[in-house]
Amino acid sequence: MNEDDQDRMRKFLQQAMPPVKGESEPRRDLWPAMLRRLNARPAAPAQIGWAWFDGALAFGLLGLAAFFPASIPLLLYYL
Amino acid sequence: MQNGESNVLNQFQRGDAAAFETLFHQHQHAAYGWILRITRNPAAAEELTIETFWRIYNAYARFEPGRGFEGWARRIATRAALDWLRARRTESELSTEMPAEVASPVEADPAVTAEIRRKTAIAFSRLPPKLRIAATLAVIEELPQKDVAAALGISVAAVKLRVFRALRLLRKDLERQGITP
Numbered sequence: 001m002n003e004d005d006q007d008r009m010r011k012f013l014q015q016a017m018p019p020v021k022g023e024s025e026p027r028r029d030l031w032p033a034m035l036r037r038l039n040a041r042p043a044a045p046a047q048i049g050w051a052w053f054d055g056a057l058a059f060g061l062l063g064l065a066a067f068f069p070a071s072i073p074l075l076l077y078y079l
Numbered sequence: 080m081q082n083g084e085s086n087v088l089n090q091f092q093r094g095d096a097a098a099f100e101t102l103f104h105q106h107q108h109a110a111y112g113w114i115l116r117i118t119r120n121p122a123a124a125e126e127l128t129i130e131t132f133w134r135i136y137n138a139y140a141r142f143e144p145g146r147g148f149e150g151w152a153r154r155i156a157t158r159a160a161l162d163w164l165r166a167r168r169t170e171s172e173l174s175t176e177m178p179a180e181v182a183s184p185v186e187a188d189p190a191v192t193a194e195i196r197r198k199t200a201i202a203f204s205r206l207p208p209k210l211r212i213a214a215t216l217a218v219i220e221e222l223p224q225k226d227v228a229a230a231l232g233i234s235v236a237a238v239k240l241r242v243f244r245a246l247r248l249l250r251k252d253l254e255r256q257g258i259t260p
Contacts, residue, residue: 001247009246010218012260016199019116019220026111026125033129034103038136 088144099139102148103132109149110156113230116220117160117212127163131156150229157212157230164208195258202252206245213241214249 001009065072090098110131115124134155135142142151203211209231216227217238228235253260 001243001250005250006243006246009250009260013199013214013218013249014221016196017119017203017219020112020119024112024115024121025108026128027121028125030107030111030125030128031100031103033125034132037129037133 085144088142088148091139091148092142092144094139099132099136102135106149106152107132110152113153113156114160117157117215118163119215123163127156127159131159134159153230154232161208161212164211168204168208198253198256198258199249202249202256205252206248210241210245210248213238214245217242218246 061075065075087098087101091102107128111124111128114127114131115121118124118127131152135152138155142148203214206214212231213227216222216230217224224235224238228238231238233241250260
């Protein structure tokens with residue numbers, strides 16, 4: 001796709017899906033809902049959590065990259 | 080940065096609940112507007128604004144007052160919206176229903192038919208969420224690429240690449256639906 005195609009696509013999308021422009025405001029004050037959320041669940045200590053699934057996924061990807069180095073560009077492409 | 084604002088940020092970083100409330104009231108509209116730009120769904124934007132501030136509340140110890148609140152909050156909001164888009168995409172893969180955000184919250188160009196708008200929105204909803212966010216912010220909302228890059232935590236070059244890939248996928252999808260942009 002060349003630059004002309006990209007420009008044409010941009011113009012088409014802007015006509016079909018006009019911007020929101022971020023001017024809108026919420027229909028209600030969100031603080032009461034925030035308070036309910038805070039009271040329902042006390043804050044967790046600030047730390048980076050690693051679920052077992054994250055570890056398994058990272059291990060699997062490392063294994064794939066180690067045994068099939070040709071897959072590294074594909075993995076990087078999807079990062 | 081003014082003294083009062085700086086004090087609030089420092090108090091928040093120490094876990095002060097009153098400072099958090101002040102920041103919530105100061106920034107909830109900006110966060111909502113930002114999330115609405117990404118999701119184009121007012122109800123989801125409200126829920127995600129609360130989710131964003133919930134994450135902010137939990138991450139107070141990692142906040143660096145010297146770097147300002149808005150950019151940090153915007154990155155967290157973007158992450159929350161990205162998670163929502165991923166969940167929506169999985170749901171829409173399982174369902175044949177049209178995504179709720181197809182209904183645009185703003186007036187569309189009358190020269191473009193409703194059918195074209197619908198098909199374009201469906202094609203958009205099929206994009207991988209990372210590409211969809213980049214295309215929404217950089218192409219539809221016409222935000223500077225450096226702002227998009229900062230919100231997504233990636234480089235400007237990566238934003239350009241994601242937009243290019245999104246446009247290519249959208250064109251293919253639209254052509255499959257019988258629309259030639």
